[in-house]
Amino acid sequence: MLTGVHIVFLGGDARQIEVIRKCSEMDATVSVVGFDKLNERVLGVSWERLSSELLSAADVLVLPVVGCDDTGAIQTPYSGESLKLLDEHLAALPSHCTVYTGMAKPYLRSLCASHEVRLLELLDRDDVAIFNSIPTAEGALVMAIQNTPFTIHGSDCIVLGLGRTGFTMAKSLQGLGAKVRAGVRSEKDFARAEVMGWEPFLTRDLEDHVRSVDLIFNTIPTMIVTAQILSRMPQSAVIIDLASAPGGCDFRYAEKRGIKALLAPGLPGIVAPKTAGMIIANALVQLISDEIKIRGDGE
Structure with a gap:
């Protein structure tokens, strides 16, 4: 279970909806940004706007599978508003926060490195x-x-x-x-x-x-x-x-x-978004659970 873990999702396609649903089912506190035009509302999820205040309370930040581009722009197919990840947003993250994405471009890697934020690319995992x-x-x-x-x-x-x-x-x-x-x-x-x-x-x-x-x-x-x-x-x-x-x-x-x-x-997200989303969700939940266990063992 992910009880007590605050996960913030910024944008994403149909795959991300499955990840959001899984994290909510695992009892995480879930905030989503960039899904204001989503027809189906996921129970137990709060719908937010991007702000440094929101990110300052995040234990985990999840970006889309494709991360963001080299200007920080994030894909938001379920929103009419554009999202951009800026230096001030990374600066607001707590020191223990981990950023997850499918794959990271140089902009995101550089941003995380400059703020000493842990970045994990899920598509690098063999499973x-x-x-x-x-x-x-x-x-x-x-x-x-x-x-x-x-x-x-x-x-x-x-x-x-x-x-x-x-x-x-x-x-x-x-x-x-x-x-x-x-x-x-x-x-x-x-x-x-x-x-x-x-x-x-x-x-x-x-x-x-x-x-x-x-x-x-x-x-x-x-x-x-x-x-x-x-x-x-x-x-x-x-x-x-x-x-x-x-x-x-x-x-x-x-x-x-x-x-x-x-x-x-990006064929998985096109031809089988539910399956592709569950693959990512299972890996993400496992990684967060492992991190919680490591922190608990260290206390």
Whole structure:
């Protein structure tokens, strides 16, 4: 239980609503900012405006999965007002307060560091990232089905990168009967792909493997599907880029060649916000509970 813990939420999408609901159910004192247009009210939650006074009473500050941008602006799809996280807000936080977000950009990291506020990025956790890879893969499959005239079964698919998302993506394609090739950068991943029954190759040799490809699913957040690679691909191929923006594909040249290339970050929050929200909620509650226990043991 989170009895006695004051958690302040600033903005967020449909995923954040599930996190708010979970924290309220765990008996935390929950204040939310940036949800004034939300149709469904969550019981036991107070609806506030952003102020230093509110933050001065926070034990935990929760930002959206995408944190804030490099000016401090916070996404508020459920509000008509804009939110901006400023230096004065971090200065108001109690010394014991922890800031949680999905991923932090330099602005937020710098702000927290300058005020010696603990910052935790939930998407860095293996459990969150692995669970999140499931709705990501499902969303990518939906995009593939919607943008191709053929079945996944029997199609020639390349997955670039065998991290947490890439592994789940390759496994999902294999389950649907696709021919799966995996572009990897290490001998360890080469061996893993081979053991899984996928055809591995080193990413430096990508141009030798794209001449007959139907679908490419990229998870590598650096420019890898270059103009040179695109020039060797069939025009009928479709690229679904799952890497963080700006992705790893030359989208300008892809359009010039008539190859459909789609950047698809944040799929869990789009295709399965309830599931994605519960993944984050469970991790957050566990982390806060662990912190409470550590504090109690230290007293």
